[in-house]
Amino acid sequence: MKLSSRVAAPVAALVLAGLTATACAPQTSDNNSSKDEKSGTLRVWLFQEVNNDPKKKVVDEAVAAFTGANKDTKVEIEYIPVETRAQRIKAAFNDPKSAPDVIEYGNTDTAGYVKDGGLADISKEFSAWDEAKSSDPTATQSVTVDGKVYGAPLFVGVRALYYRTDVFKELAIQPPKTLDELVTTAKKIRKAKPELYGIAVGGAYTYGAMPFIWANGGELAEGADGSYKSAINSPAAQKGIKTYTSLFGDDNCPAAKCASMGGNATVTAFASGKAAMAIGGDFSHQAVEAGSVKGKYAVVPLPGTAPGGIAPAFAGGNNLGVLKSSSHRTLAVDLMKELAGKDSQRKLFDAMGFLPTYTDVRDEAAKKEPFVAPFVKTLAAGAKFVPASPGWGQIDSSLVLPTMFQEIVSGKKDVGTASGDAAKKMDTAFTTAR
DSSP: OOGGGSOOSOHHHHHHHHOOOOOOOOOOSOOOOSOOOSSEEEEEEEEOOTTOHHHHHHHHHHHHHHHHHSTTEEEEEEEEOGGGHHHHHHHHHTOGGGOOSEEEEEGGGHHHHHHTTOBOOOHHHHHHOGGGGGBOHHHHHTTEETTEEOOEEEEEEOEEEEEEHHHHHHTTOOOOSSHHHHHHHHHHHHHHOTTSBSSBOOTTOHHHHHHHHHHTTOOSEEEETTEEEEOTTSHHHHHHHHHHHTTBSTTSBOHHHHTTOOHHHHHHHHHTTSBSEEEEEGGGHHHHHTSTTTTSEEEEOOBOSSTTOBOOOBOEEEEEEEBTTOSOHHHHHHHHHHHHSHHHHHHHHHHHOOBOSBHHHHHHHHHHOGGGHHHHHHHHHHOBOOOSSTHHHHHHHTTHHHHHHHHHHTTSSOHHHHHHHHHHHHHHHHHHHO
16 A cells, blocks of 8 residues: 555645634633433534545444444534635534534644633543543644643644655765754755755744754643743754744745745645755645656654754644534434544545554554654654644744744844744744733
């Protein structure tokens, strides 16, 4: 079985792996249901994929198992467009009568949806669920806000370093073992082959830049229990920012072209043969396989600051959650566990290429499909997540970090000034969101 024959994390999954919902709706203060009916119809909203049939097959099998065990229960599945997810989900929070019982949502949306009063606290059920004991800690963190659990992880996505094996062989160079080596290797390639970017980078590629900050000991923010303060201007974070922004220039990726590039553009540059390296996700594999570099590339974990180290990657992905307004809470939680359980995640990997959130199931996937091994290794080394604050949605949607990177690479501001200004914007968003 080849991953290239799958739909490896299509558009809906990609969007949720790195973006946050931005639409606004009135905050719901209390929409708890007083009922917990043990029969009836459960409604589920899942994201529509570009090629949805493989996902639907897996979901239908899980639903059949659930209804087989709950004879007086029916399940209605609706696949909603990812582009309108924010409006529909937040509207459902404010109109319990039209709301589904279970929803799929992007893991960076958790804190915002909790603030809106939409997701049910299922901490007790999650703690008692045997399968959850092998859930990846970072995946579990993505459903956790202020120590309470608001869902079950469905799949995870991380990024690693794609590189051109033919170019590296021609120039007699090896994959970089540190981030500093990454910079020098990229510039060496650009000098030898000026028609290529040494590594494609983007000023709007927030999730590709984060590993540079984390690898140098920096953090996006510090705090807990919903109270955060930006740390993007700390000395350690600034060191990572300097390393990343040093890749913008005529000696690697010209700022005039690369400052505005996001993650998709950098992967496209690599897939089309315009770059010798790129930071891409397990979900980027299909796009690369469809490009001109097919058969001429490999993937390794993005290196850290010391030889043998791995830079922490952002752990994107999607979760499933039960709405507070559900009048079938017990059944809804059981259905959520069926859809996000180990058997379903095994099937979703085979059908869609989605990386499982259970460490043991993910190890099985890596043995079955060697391509995912560098991504599994990256996750095992310790992935990171964004601050569990609804303020992150505002920070992400208002492009605070891309603006910072672009101000630096354009020469408008130095690293200290740009990161200081970004920190002020982040703190305002964190304070407003409390």
